[in-house]
Structure formats: C-alpha cells, structure tokens
Amino acid sequence: MSFRIIGNLCRSTRKNLIEEKLSCFANTKRSMMNVTQKHRASSESSQGDHYGSDSSIHTTVFKRMFKKYKRRNPAPDLSQVVDPHATSSSNILHFQQLRVNDVSDEELQMLGLKPLSEWKLATLPGREGLYIFPSALKEDASEMWLQRAVNYAEPPHVTNLTAHGSSPEKNVLKNAGKSLRWTTLGVDYNWDTKQYPLSGDPLPTELVQFADVITRILKLGPMFADATIVNYYPPKSTLSPHIDRSERTMAPLVSLSLGQSAIYLTGGESLDDEVIPLWLQSGDVLVMHGAQRLDPVVSDFANSSRANITIRQVNPVDKK
Template identity: 50%
Template sequence: MMKEQVEVEEEPKIMGVSEDQYADSSDSDDGVNEFKAVFKKYKKRRPAPDFSGVIDVKTSPLLQSRLVFTEEIPTEKIDLAEKLGLIHPSEWRVYSFPDRVGLYLLPGLLKKENATVWLKRAFKYANPPNITNLTLHGKDVQSDPSLLQKALRWTTLGVEYDWNTKQYPPNGRPVPEELYQLGNLISNSLKLGDMRPDATILNYYPPKSALSPHVDKSERSNAPLISMSLGQTAVYLSGALSLSEPPIPLWLRNGDFLIMHGEQRLVYHAIPCIGPAVKREHFERDEEDPMISDYLNCSRINFTIRQVNPF
C-alpha cells in the first residue's frame, strides 16, 4: 500500500513533491467515483470535516478481533519482537472486517517510546545510495539536513520502484535487516506464510499532506503488504477493486500496523489527511535531538514493507 508520492497542499511543486505520478485516481469505468467524494470530504480543511464516522478499530462493532498467539510463543519470536521495539507478542491482537478478507490491523504494536528509534532510521534510510524524491535534483538529506522537514516525501529501499515506468527492476540491494525481520515476523505470525521482503517504500507526510487514491499492483509476488505508522494520526480510506465503491475510513495511529493480503492487496486506498486536532499524538521532547520529537509532533511517516519477487 501507499506506493505513491505525497501531495502537500498550499506548497509549490518543487522537486516532484506534489506531483502524483503513480496513482490511477481517474474515474472508474462506469464514470462514477464514489471514492473521490469521500476522499475530498476528509481532505477538506475549511470547514473541518466531521470525523465522527471514522472507525476506531478497538471500539467498532464492525470488526472482529482475536489474540494472534493463543498457544506457547516461541522464545525467538519474543526476543525478535523486543529487538524490533514491539510490545510482547502475548498482547498482540489482530482486528479484521468479516467482509474484507485479507485486511488486518494490529493497533499499537510498536511501543511508543520506540517511535524515535524508528524515525531516526527513517531519516537514515533517506541517505545515499538510497533514492528519494530529491535524488533526481542532485540533492540529498546527508548534505542538507534541512530537507528532512521541508522537502523529503519518499524513499525507496531494496528493489527500488521506478516512479516513471511504474515498475520495479529485476533486483536491487538488500533491504535493511530490521525491515526484513519485521516483515517476516508479522506475516508469519498472522499465518500468511513466510515473507522475504526485498523492498520498502517510506512516505513522509508533513502537515497538510495527503496521498491520493491508488492501487499497489506492481509487485510480482502475492506476499502481503505490511505498513507501519509513525507519528501523527491519519485517516486511512480502504476501498474496493473499483473507484465506484465508497471506501471506509479508519484511524491509523502511531505504532499501528495495517496488512493487506489476497484480494485486499488490489483495492484502492488513500490518506486524505493527517494529524486532525481531535486525534493529535503528543511525543515528549527529545533533548538530545529536538528535531526528532518536533517532527513526530506534527508529521507522519509510513513504512510499507514489500516482497516484489517470488521466492
């Protein structure tokens, strides 16, 4: 999911930041685009949208939930979860919709105190030789750290997605070990099969940003798409195979994991807004690196771990 460049309202189109090069957000075949209407509703800033219809997975009667582990948990999974900054696996609870088989939510899986660790990694991942939206313009965050907050919108890791051709090359560099371990741990724990992540796309959402309706369909394997939210709360729209079907709105908060598997890998989805005041997340100031807590208190990052190639 979320393999697209982030749009930013009221910001000039610099460095490809606001251009929407990936998504197919055109009208559906029958000319009716119910998804777009819902997207525009939540993207609108004045007057502020009514968020009462956004689903909270922990309290909504529309979802079913269960513990992920009901038997003895292997020690290696417990140790790996701790290493990755996740809560103890005995506390993992997965939420799902009966009519959306393959859409799973694991809320609050990442410990809040470990958000800063993952944000630092997200900024490190934006260094060369990894490609970002700044690369084609001869810029990078290593030589100009100010770009982290004002211009960075995406980073590709591993088998690096080509925004122009909308395709992946045959292969690429390995993804960082922690992302490989994270993707395989989640997929295996949900009994979706072993996953060998070979790509990750990070989307960086500053205030007033959005992600247009799109489908992730370029991967060459059927492995799940596993995303982790960091920072500010987002409204996430989960649609259907056609834009003629209206999406359902969900809250995605810091530390939440959303997994798309099977047919759900090919549904339209989007982020119309982040950080609405009614759901704002607060992070304690990091005295050693104030920019980290400042960023978390106003922006959002999404990691989407993928397996492009079959085994």
Template identity: 35%
Template sequence: MKKMAAAVASFATLATEPGEDAFRKLFRFYRQSRRGTADLGAVIDFSTAHEARGSRPGVPKVVRFHLNVSSVTEHDACRAGLQPVSKWQAYGLEGYPGFIFIPNPFLPGCQWHWIKQCLKLYSQKPNVCNLDKHMTKEETHNLWEQSKEFLRSKEVNKRRPRSLLEKLRWVTLGYHYNWDSKKYSADHYTPFPSDLAFLSEQVAAACGFQDFRAEAGILNYYRLDSTLGIHVDRSELDHSKPLLSFSFGQSAIFLLGGLQRDEAPTAMFMHSGDIMVMSGFSRLLNHAVPRVLPHPDGECLPHCLETPLPAVLPSNSLVEPCSEEDWQVCATYLKTARVNMTVRQVLATDQDFPAETMEETKRDITTDGLCHLDDQNSPVKRVRLNPDT
C-alpha cells in the same frame, strides 16, 4: 450518538449521489474534514475497537483477528521493539478478507528507534528519494546533517524555508520502485535494512506468513497538508504475499475501497505505532490517505511518543539508543508530520524480473498513472502523469 448516526447517513448519501465516483467524493470530503466535528463520525478507530458495541449503519463490522502467537518468540518480538504477540490486539473488517489492523504493538519508547531510522538512516544514500530528480547527489548526500540545525531550534519560525528533510516525500529501499513506470527492477538495488527486514518478518509471521521476505520498502513522508492519491498496489510480481504498513507521528485518515472506484470506501484512523497488513483479496483494493490530522492540542507529539527508550536495552536488541539531540530533531519534525513505511516482497521463490524492451518501458512511462504524495506548498513536486490521482 444521534449526531454520529446523522453523519454516517450523510456520508452514505454523499457516496451514492450521481456524477463523480464514490471513492473520489469521500476522498474530497475527508480531505476537508476537521477534528472535533461530526465529519469524522464514520471513521473507525481500531485503538478503541475493544470498547465498541456492535456496528454502525453503513460502516463495516470490526471483527477480531486471531494471530499466530506461537510463530514469534517473546525474545524475537522484544528484539524488534515489540510486545509479546500474545498481548497484541488485531482486527479485521467484514467484507474485507485479508485486511488486518494491529493498533500500536510496540514496547514503550521503542517507536523512537524506528522513527530515527526513517529520518536519519533510511533517507541517506545510496537509497533513492524524490529530491534526486531535482538535486545532485552531493546536495542530497546527508539530509539529516543538513537539516538538523533547522529542526533542533526550539522556536521554529514558520516563515523560514523548509529544510531538505522537510522537503522529503519518499524514499525507496531494496528493489527500487520506479514512480514513472510503476514497476520494480533490479537495475537500482540497495541493500534492504536488516533491522527493518527482521521487524517486518516477525509481524508477517504473527499474521500467518512465515515465509515472507522483505525485499522492497517505500517510505512516505507526509506534512499536515499532504495526501496520498487513490491507487492500487499491484506492482509486486507475487500478489500472494502481504503488504505491511507502519505508521509513525501524527494521525491520518486511511480510506480502503473496493476493486472499482464506484464502491464507497471505509474510513479508519491510523495512529502512531499502528501496523496494517493487506493480503489476499484486500491486496488489490483501491486505497488512499486524504488527510493528516493535526494534534488537537496544537503542535504536539502523540502521547505514545512521550515515553523515551529504556535506559538499558537487551544486548542483542535491534533497537538502538537514541540520543537526546537526535530525538529533539525527530520530535520537532513529527509535531507537524507523519512517516509511513510500507514493506513488500516483490518476487516469488525462484522468480526473476521479466525482460522488458525499450518500447514497453517507453509506453509504460507515457500512459500509466502514479500514486501521488503531494502537499499544497511543497517546492519539490513530481510530474503527475494522471491528473485523477
């Protein structure tokens, strides 16, 4: 406990030192952090929040969040691969109204479906991905088929070139998000996956947002050396609706700050299966992912992914069987990776995209920064319009 208290105190000192803004300082600190050391002493772990006794100095107090149990039937939760809402644990943080964290509410084995969808289905055309700027549509037509022979190998040679799936950094679903202008448009719309829409709408309803519509999704694919720069998700035209975030694979550190970067952020773990909801005040806060944490036992899967899907699924379940061959590919990928799905409602009821002149579009592209998902060794990188992100 003394080591943890000392670690928390040192983080507080680091954040208040003059010079670089507090968020950037802690981003750099956690980017270099190591598992099993005092570096992570101030990081909140919601998976053990029910065991916590009081709050730690300098760390916001974790509070229980009461879900709307009656808004989602057990049948609908099961269809999406979720436990009954009455069995979920949900938490908030003092000082962060609108922030909700739900540690892994998925039924045993059901994460397999969503992971397979992210890697095998959602990555396919006509959905847009980062590779499209550097390769033809024919070259990126089926990333799964082109990559599975590499990933199916039991002995992964670290010197071999990465497969296309391993070079994937982001995919957009529904209304396309333009990474240059940081705006959505209907110019390139792809049908939003019905299974992901149903999952998202059940989670939103449980959190009190019964009228949420899943209209856009951004999937981020992280390697162990990837980070997500400091940013605010302000591009949606209706900020009253929540942003839902689903994590799968290796754990990561998430930083949630304030309206300005001089406010020190709160650090928390995101484990496989965890769901985070940001609405209201927390919807426009600075946040980032400075670190993906390798498994403490080496290249292994999180324990919650060791349980396979049930042999028999309900007849109307949206969760589909996952073949042993498909899971072998997914498992090999996730031993050194993490996938995050964020789902958003872009437009309010009866709202449409505003007309935009070519001059406005040009100005946006040349002056606006972007949220940057990057790793040190990726051969496919986006141009960074703002070096601070």
C-alpha cells in the same frame, strides 16, 4: 482481475501533538509520487501501479469521501471514522486474541513490538485480507523507528530530492525536510516504466525481519521483503487513491504507523463501492493480503508531520 482502491489522509487529530510521536507508516506498499509522476502514472496501463486523478474520480463515492476528510475549513465530521482502538468499534470490526507459537519474545523485543499477549487482531467484514494490529509497537520504540526513517533518507539512498539533483550530502531531514517526500531502499521502483528490476541492494535487516515476523504471526509468512519506500508527509498532505500491481509476487503488504494519526480509506473493486474510513495511529500495524493485496527533525517533525516506511516483496524466492 479485481483491484481495491485505497487512499490515505494525514490529519492533526489531537490537540497535544507533542505527546504523540511521529506517524511513521511502515507499510509494504509504494505510496508517494510527486505531481508530475502522479500524472504520468495515472495514464492507463496494463502494468505498474495506478494512481487516481481528479479527472478519473470526479463523480465517484471514493472522491466524495476523499474530499470530505481532506477538508480543513470547516473541519469534517469524524464520528463515522472507525477506530480500531475503541471498544465501540466492536460492532463494526471483529477482534480476536492471538495464539502464535513460532515467533519468539526475542524477535518481538528486538523490533520494538509488544509481547503477543498484549496484541489484538482487528478485521473488517467485507474486506477479506485486511488485518489491523492496534498499538502493536511499544510506545518507546516509536522513536527508534522514527530515527531509522530519518536515517533512510541519507545518501546513498534515493529520495525525491536526489531524483531532482537537489539532495544535501548529509542531514537531509534537517536541511531539506520541507521538501522531502520519499526515499526508496532495496529494489528500486522505476517511475517511468512503472516496473521493478529483477534485483537491487539488500534491505536493512530490521525491515526484512519486521515484515517476516508480522506475516508469520498471521500465518502468511515467511516473507522475504526486498523493497521499501519511506514516505514523509508534511501537514495537510494526502495520498491519492491508487492500486499497487507492479510486484511479481502476491506477498502481503505490511504497514507500521508512528506518530501523527491518519485516516485510511479502504474501498472496493470500484470507485463507487462503499468506502470505510479507518483511524491509523502511532504503533498500529496494518497488513493487506489476498483480495486486499490487490488494493490498488525528529521532535519538530514528529509534532506536525507523518512518515511512511514501505516494505514489500517484489521478486519470488527460490526456496530450493
């Protein structure tokens, strides 16, 4: 079985971040762990998600690329980062217009998505199953999704703060935003066993609908999302290279980005395979499926930070 390695770096990429909403990455994959959990999960296992560590990638191509774009002083050369928004990327990415009949304008409007006539689909040769919809979200809808990301951190949802017994009773982002890293919804991942239970609380309807609409647009749906993680990235934060393999289905992973830009590193089956850096910007939607599926407050927060909303389908659904 093959696994692809991915990484994620949150960077300030524009001088005027006030004009850029939050970077909220609605992504159907589990991403953030605290330092202790990372070390625990990086041990070899035949089950569960796998996060790379410095010791495991100290001489690899991926590690060198990760350190390159993570560097702050001097700032890295970003000229090789592939931007799905730039026409100059057409010699690297393949672009196409969409022709979809089974997604209504009402569904798109309800989720804050643009009319399909304004969408374009970007794919990357050699990365089958990786799909990017640049700026699929309406500009004014980013605030709506940002507010939802903030609300998802409120009790009774589990966050890294509740896991350590230090969560405020309300206004979590306002009172503990500097320490907030993730919150989970739906079927809760067990960090100790690196597995999902067979059931959990229902997801908020908008998350289920978002994942379903995106996968239907790609003719990969319907999708029945049942788990989400929201990641909150402060300045200079990163997501280590890792593999997701805990779900009991191979449903796609769907991601929505809002606000501050990030560099997404997509690799191959080995940490020494070619690594391609991609820009993810506010309103972008990224989907991983097939081979890629095996890959491994509001204003101030938006101007300096990034968030990740992660929706996924863990359990199979009996369609009878």
